[in-house]
Amino acid sequence: MRTPLAVLPALLAALLLVVAPATSARADLLGDKLTLRDENKMGREFDTIIRSQMPMVGDTYITDYVAEVVTRVVTGKRPMPYQIKSAVIANPLINAFAIPGGFIYIFTGLIQDVETESQLAGVVAHELAHVSQRHVVNRLEKQKKISLLSTAGILAGVLLGVATGGSSGAAAGQALMIGSSGVATAAMLHYSQEDEREADQVGMNSLVKAGYNPEGMPQTFEIMLKNKWYDSSSSMPSYLSTHPGTEERIGYLNDRIARMPTEFTTRKDDNTRLKRVQVLVRSRMSPANTALAYWDDMKQADYTAMDWVGRGVTLERLKRIEEAQKAFDSALAMDRNDQLVVREAGIFYFKTGRPDQALPLLQQAAIMNQRDAMALFYLARLQAEAKQYGQAAKNMTKVNELVPEDWEVHQHLGMILGESGDAFSGNLHLAYSGVYSMDLGKARRYMNQAQALATTEAQKEQLQQLSETIKTRAALKK
Structure with a gap:
């Protein structure tokens, strides 16, 4: 209930240690496909780590509000194969991320810098689209040999980079993403352009169905563009750069919005x-x-x-x-x-x-x-x-x-x-x-x-x- 503790740098090692015992007992293999049950188990394990190592916000006035926004977005995504759980992390970055199994984390920097609820919901919708479309899981499955240790390395590197907010932490995290599996490649650390476009389009659909103004999504990308945290000189792990405010993406989202009925674009938020x-x-x-x-x-x-x-x-x-x-x-x-x-x-x-x-x-x-x-x-x-x-x-x-x-x-x-x-x-x-x-x-x-x-x-x-x-x-x- 006090000001959150500083993020512990042990996050990366912790994630690996949690899954290491399972890998030795099961030859480090889950099979060629990750089931929804596997994803839910993975999500619960990582949620435990995140909560033990990252500064979580405990003020229920804040967390209840965020949970209501997330729940409203989910109503536009039904059927949803996961039970979505949200949390708020005390971190100044303008960001949010979701992990397999339906766990989504909103950073206080994002909450502070958006101007409307539709903008906040736009990021939530985009992140949940990555989860519902199983983009991370699909990439893991393409390795053919799916290992918990490899998965831990990838997500651990991501979280370490965000937790430290600095180049050294991000670089170390990305290095371990590759080294932990022995066969992972740099491409594993990136969503493809197709993934990003699909997350934008699916996210936009759920944003509109939930009753939000669709302009919120490109507007948030514009806020990120203005803050320039995502640019090429940044060491932000690419897994978390799932909504960089590039002109191209802002452009095609605005083109789609221009073809929507005006009743969508004239929606007003109660902020x-x-x-x-x-x-x-x-x-x-x-x-x-x-x-x-x-x-x-x-x-x-x-x-x-x-x-x-x-x-x-x-x-x-x-x-x-x-x-x-x-x-x-x-x-x-x-x-x-x-x-x-x-x-x-x-x-x-x-x-x-x-x-x-x-x-x-x-x-x-x-x-x-x-x-x-x-x-x-x-x-x-x-x-x-x-x-x-x-x-x-x-x-x-x-x-x-x-x-x-x-x-x-x-x-x-x-x-x-x-x-x-x-x-x-x-x-x-x-x-x-x-x-x-x-x-x-x-x-x-x-x-x-x-x-x-x-x-x-x-x-x-x-x-x-x-x-x-x-x-x-x-x-x-x-």
């Missing part, structure tokens, strides 16, 4: 939620000085309540507390019934040591949005400080259900349960805190303490599941 999410992303996840410059460039007479919130969050990050206080006062004066305004003001008061002011605001925010993990997280912490352990445990358990792999949530839940007298559950969650923070010594220590307290079959089953999770994570650290 209200997008703009609110962008305030959260900019104020919390972009460099604080850059974020402040954004609000300094605006006339304060034009500020919305959310602009005051964004300014307040940014100033608090810069330790300019008195100025932040004034910003939150202005936000509350403008709209005290706005759930995000109330939530962020409550969090500010909590962080600055004013629990009496924080409590009613966080209670109000949690009532207004019962899926708001951030409001519930800080409310539960306040209740724990007041020794209201029953209510604190109830609310932190809800947070854990909403954000199940956040180490800090498990840490606080474990302490709350321990204080309330549930020593077994307290130790169990403290162990999971160690798992998800990759402190496996801590995880094993608290697992042993929980083991000494386990008396029921249900508790023993919980410990068995914890043990398996620790084993999986331990493979990532070797």
Whole structure:
């Protein structure tokens, strides 16, 4: 629930280690064809790695919004052979990517820089088209001998390049893509022009069927073109360069759009939620000085309540507390019934040591949005400080259900349960805190303490599941 941890450079090795045991046991071969079951298994394995090594956004206001956009795009793609799962990665690149099995990841840089929801949906539609058309899988199958290790090498190199955001990481990742399989070629790292065109066309179809303005797709490519992250001097792995804003692709998409009925191109987005999410992303996840410059460039007479919130969050990050206080006062004066305004003001008061002011605001925010993990997280912490352990445990358990792999949530839940007298559950969650923070010594220590307290079959089953999770994570650290 705090600012995401830096991406660990071990991602590449971790991906290889996870699949290596399977390759030795199965002669490294899956056969000539990858089934949907194989793809789903591959997707789940990589999702575990991505979540353990990359900075995932845990604010459910942000992730729920993105999930709704993704779900809406999927409605335009039915029948879809996968159950699509989305996540948001705290990374400033203007990008998104999807992997076999239907896992799609949206970068905060993309969310922050688009101007309309149709533009965000355009990238989602394009990425999901690569998955539904099985472009990566088809390329792997052309090798004739399909190996999990080769697949890991390809995707690991991709993710390493994105995670580091630098030329050295991308170069190392691409080198390992080739070396890991021994027979992979540079062509394996690229979608073909046919793949890209098909993803554009299939993606455009789903974008239109989902009710979005088709102009969103080429407009996003234009944003990428303006930022020039994709150009020939960039080391961005080509697998992730699935929507470079080249003039050619913008051109043929605009030609197709020109032949569409005007009812499609005159569709209007309701960008209200997008703009609110962008305030959260900019104020919390972009460099604080850059974020402040954004609000300094605006006339304060034009500020919305959310602009005051964004300014307040940014100033608090810069330790300019008195100025932040004034910003939150202005936000509350403008709209005290706005759930995000109330939530962020409550969090500010909590962080600055004013629990009496924080409590009613966080209670109000949690009532207004019962899926708001951030409001519930800080409310539960306040209740724990007041020794209201029953209510604190109830609310932190809800947070854990909403954000199940956040180490800090498990840490606080474990302490709350321990204080309330549930020593077994307290130790169990403290162990999971160690798992998800990759402190496996801590995880094993608290697992042993929980083991000494386990008396029921249900508790023993919980410990068995914890043990398996620790084993999986331990493979990532070797």
